[in-house]
Amino acid sequence: MLCYSNRAATRMSLGMMWEALQDCLTATSIDPTFLKAKVRAAKCQLALGDLEDASMSYMSCLNSNTESSDPKIFAEASDGLEGVKRVTDWVSQCKEFLERRTSPEATKALELISNALHICPHSDSVKEMKAEALLMLRRYEEVIQLCQESVNLTERNSVLFKDNGEPKNSRVSERMQFSGRYWRPYLICKSYFLSGKLDEALELLKKHEQVTPVKESEVNTYEEKFSSLSATIRELLSLKAAGNESFQAGRYSDAVKQYSAALAWNSESRPFSAVCFCNRAAAYQALGQVTDAISDCSLAMVLDTNYPKAISRRATLYKMIRDYDQAANDVRKLISLLEKKVNVSGVSPKAFNKHNDLKQAHVRLSSIEDEAKNDTPLNLYLILGVEPSCSSEDIKKAYRKAALRHHPDKATQLLIRNENAEDGFWRDVVKEVYADADHLFKTIGEAYNVLSDPAKREEYNFEEDLRNARRRVSSSRSMHRSPEQNYSNRGFNPRQRQSSRASRSRWYSNSDDYW
Template identity: 30%
Template sequence: MSSEPMDIDTNNVSAEEIKNQANQEYKAGHYADAIRLYTQAIAASPSTATYYSNRAAALTMIKKYKEAADDCRMATNLDPENVKAYLRAGKCHMNLGNLEEASRQYQIVLSKDAGNAQAKRDIYNLHQLGNYVGQAEMFMKNKQWGLAVNSLDRALSFVDSDAVPFTWRLWRAECNLGQKNYSEANRLANELVRMDSQNPDALFLRAKVLYMQGDNAKAIAHCQESLRCDPDYSKARVLLKKAKAMEAQKEAGNAAFKAGRLQEAYDLYSSALEIDQENEGTNAKLYSNRAAVLQKQKKYQDALADCNKALELDSSFTKVYSRRAACYMELEEYEDAVRDYKQLSEAEPGNREYHNLLRKAELELKKSQRKDYYKILGVGKDASDSEIKKAYRKLALQYHPDKNAGDEKAEARFKEIGEAYAILSDPQKKQRFDSGVDLDGGMGGGGFDGANVDINDVFAQMFGGGGGGGFPGGGGYQQQQRRGPPGYSTSGGYTFHFG
């Protein structure tokens, strides 16, 4: 590496000698050193066009295209016949995205040298670049974001990839936002704000990304900053109004929910959802919040619908999976609940609550796949002893074999009803059934086996079993069972007449 050059004493060395030394540094690839020397030559002879043109060449090599374009302008002002300066200016303006100015510079070259091969090649590339830029703008206008990105990528192949024009960077970020690639849009927007923290376009784009992600508070702050830089920036003003309105409605809904004013909260969330259907981040939260209201109101199907809408807008919204799973549990849709709790447990392996909820859902799923004695008797899981007894009495009389002679379905139903009552009327068996002990071989290892239940005893306990005290009306089922008359068959501990 070369040592840093000393400033030359221009009183003893001519500007031309300084320029020659700068040329040597340029050829050696020491562009910063060359620029410093060209600057000294300019100071010694500020009206020499070549010095500006040469410095522009060195500035171009370190990608300082704006400064290089300024030097080219100085060179052509001093020497209107300096073709090299026009060519360099054209290249600089291409890389700056100033396509019309680049074209003008190349046309000047051709007007002075019609056969200039370099100018012809550059004009061809410029036309290609202009076509792709035009396509990108058209596709963005039509919200065809994928096509816009493709055209923009083709355009960028004609310019310096390390010095992409600011406007085109904005476009790329906007395309990512349009494609709902929020993480990349957020990265690009942050990068643009770092490059120019006073640029209203960059600040507005950052506000829009935040807005779409549901962070209205930060979106509001960025809109206000954009308007501070440009008070007439109408897009920022419109977005600011929407963000404020949505945030105010959402917060009012949250306050109503916390105060227990559920219908008011529901109405506020619904009103907020009507403000801007494109604000997916906030709308996902609003649907989730409204689902919480419906869940409190025990409107589980409606709550599920809102959870699904929230997840359509934001599939990574963890809280919604938890809320939806809870609704599935209430609706006894255990397979769906297990699926959601599994997803939560995989997303947050260290969350013990999710693991516990998953185990509970898996247990309920297993329980749901065995006989449901509550459903057999047509009672809820919170039914009292008297409600269970009443349900059994009604169904046992309805399906008793003496009333359904020859009906095998009624016979099976009668047995099932007795089995259910035998379990649910016994506090210990009921507790074991409710807790799912039978799924792990409870009841002494044999689970709840209907074959071990004597339906005669169950019926006799309910209706009385002495003498003619079987099926109401005398004689009947109990009495005939004890006699064991011809034509009766023993099945599952009791007899039925098959005619």
């Protein structure tokens, strides 16, 4: 009896609470009046978060008060019972906060959970609530780390149970054995999914599907969650793969439909949505729908601020319509992002590739800045997605379609259609989304303002033809010049630049008279 109790004390000091509890229960089964073992058992139960059993054990000690009893034991039991009450209150408040599913409430819950873990450091249920709160705050790496750090403890504790699932000489519920086997892998899968790592999530789900479910109501609830998440991930990966296949085969309209279907299906995994938006932008670009492509890239950049492909693609699209200022701004964003990635990567092979990407981005920025100096007007036909030979009616139809589709208010509504508007993330990005959409909307309006006016359109067409002719002549001459001659003729006529500015100002005047 004493040996069990003493070994329990040693195991408690090593953090082996389940093993210590087993020793205490064995000791009290030998001598039910052994209060020191009872209070130690209660401490173990409290540390493990088994509040009901801990409360009963502490009450049993207090009800055994006799004149010969050690007063220290009753003081410990009284303090322990008070701890049980505090944790019970904190857990109750946490559940209320988490049910509201907002970032501020999740932050409040984390504070209470931190207090509870000081008293119940080995509580599986409290750790589960912490993981859920971190998930709501989109701190996915912390969720995965928390689940992985404690998974070994759950596996070790399973040896304390009989083959039929009943605890060995303990009233600790089956839930404390079984639930950890399910909430941890589920929340890891969910974290992978929400962080855009769908392939990793699917691999873990496949491993889980090989485990025979336990006939337990809470476990069955997790099985339903696993099943739903698995179906979602498989469908999203299937739609994305179909879109990629269509794009590679040159079926760009089909690719747009498949990426759109994936976006309609998913509203939770922001990085995955960012990839679908960026991929759909590439399909739109191939179809000549440049403004649609720019809009998709803008949404991708907001959903995943560390997505270099979306930034690079939008810069390319802005350059295509000759909006060089916006293109240069995007390349600067790309350079800033690549510099951060280079600093993080150190000297790995990936870092070498990022150094090359960074070097190319600087060259690209220099080229765009040189183009911007020419003050070349926007490519108005490309903005509206029409041919220079199109009719005025075609221009009107194209404008109405583009203006309706890319109105700033619609852009923000599209992005947050299934999100919590109170989430701080959306408060931070809504201005950026609106600003990007507003710039695109005004660009569409500028194109219509010129092309809908016969006189302005004729002048624009004339200067476009003249500019193209000069470019062809310049290209032809450069093939027969020495490098020194080419270098000396890189400048441009200031009078021509002034004329270009004047003509652009003339075309785009009164550009607010639309919509």
